[in-house]
Amino acid sequence: MTEATAPGKIILFGEHAVVYGRPAIAVPVRDVRAKVTIQNLTAPSQAGSLWVESKAIGLSSWLHEIDGGHPLAKIITLTLEAIGLETVPSLRLAINSSIPLASGLGSGAAVSVAVSRALSEHLGRPLALKDLSSLAFEVDRIHHGTPSGIDNTVVVYDRPVYFIPGKEPERLEVGLPFMLIIGDSGQPSATIEAVAQVRDSWISDKPSMEALFDSIGSVTNQAREAIRDGDLPRLGGLMNQNQSLLLDLGVSTPTLELLIEAAGAAGAIGVKVSGAGLGGNIIALVDQDSQRAVKRALIANGASKVLYTEVSTEVSP
Numbered sequence: 001m002t003e004a005t006a007p008g009k010i011i012l013f014g015e016h017a018v019v020y021g022r023p024a025i026a027v028p029v030r031d032v033r034a035k036v037t038i039q040n041l042t043a044p045s046q047a048g049s050l051w052v053e054s055k056a057i058g059l060s061s062w063l064h065e066i067d068g069g070h071p072l073a074k075i076i077t078l079t080l081e082a083i084g085l086e087t088v089p090s091l092r093l094a095i096n097s098s099i100p101l102a103s104g105l106g107s108g109a110a111v112s113v114a115v116s117r118a119l120s121e122h123l124g125r126p127l128a129l130k131d132l133s134s135l136a137f138e139v140d141r142i143h144h145g146t147p148s149g150i151d152n153t154v155v156v157y158d159r160p161v162y163f164i165p166g167k168e169p170e171r172l173e174v175g176l177p178f179m180l181i182i183g184d185s186g187q188p189s190a191t192i193e194a195v196a197q198v199r200d201s202w203i204s205d206k207p208s209m210e211a212l213f214d215s216i217g218s219v220t221n222q223a224r225e226a227i228r229d230g231d232l233p234r235l236g237g238l239m240n241q242n243q244s245l246l247l248d249l250g251v252s253t254p255t256l257e258l259l260i261e262a263a264g265a266a267g268a269i270g271v272k273v274s275g276a277g278l279g280g281n282i283i284a285l286v287d288q289d290s291q292r293a294v295k296r297a298l299i300a301n302g303a304s305k306v307l308y309t310e311v312s313t314e315v316s317p
């Protein structure tokens with residue numbers, strides 16, 4: 001049996017602008033993971049058939065019965081191609097993920113990476129991180145046509161990254177570990193709609209949108225310094241600035257704003273939407289003194305789920 005996992009993720013700075021070539025910062029959320037186990041099938045009747053199971057999406061099926069455009073069929077096929085296997089191996093592939101679906105925590109990218117990693121290891125041809133990342137990127141294109149590549153990158157490397165599309169991801173130096181609270185609005189994160197909406201605005205007014213993306217890029221670069229220096233007050237202020245730019249982009253919602261206000265009033269050092277927006281999560285920078293009050297305030301104001309994550313340079317074992 002082979003088992004492989006991949007973490008959830010959140011975007012700390014630079015979402016949307018990163019699709020237009022600006023930098024962004026993302027970190028893994030290691031307490032929630034996609035886990036894939038693979039076993040050989042030995043019955044002669046199962047020769048050349050791959051069984052796929054995912055409770056979260058209610059799927060139990062042979063690979064050849066799944067639509068080829070389905071993200072799971074796609075990542076399996078791409079992986080088999082990448083390792084040069086021409087016949088489908090007789091295997092049972094089971095996916096168990098604790099990453100909430102459609103919440104902006106990168107569940108799709110994590111499942112792709114865990115599937116590809118488990119499959120290539122089980123078949124004795126483990127793929128390099130770079131290759132795992134490119135395959136997950138291909139699948140992400142199904143979710144929205146123009147992904148920047150940050151989701152698959154942070155999930156594959158499983159460490160905080162400073163990312164510019166088309167460049168090698170850089171390690172993010174974290175001078176002082178810090179704590180974030182992730183508050184789920186309960187509204188599904190609509191990545192495809194949010195990315196399309198921003199694209200429509202960009203098409204109708206390129207100069208204003210480019211200026212907004214530049215401002216977001218500049219906030220992201222300043223945040224990188226604040227994280228390196230362990231300067232949490234500055235980091236919190238930059239999160240608030242990024243949030244007001246996301247409001248200008250039009251991807252916040254009244255529900256997200258309510259959570260942001262509640263977290264701020266309860267003592268969060270900085271708060272913003274994380275990921276595509278139009279639903280999904282907000283993230284709040286907290287310290288020992290404020291974390292309980294912020295968690296309570298988020299729940300009292302309708303958050304459907306609250307997670308903590310610590311950000312540090314450490315790479316997971």
Ligand code: MEV
Pocket residue numbers: 011014015016017018019146147148149150151191195275276
């Ligand atoms: C989604 O996690 C982040 C976006 O910037 C889209 C992307 O980078 O592909 C909204």
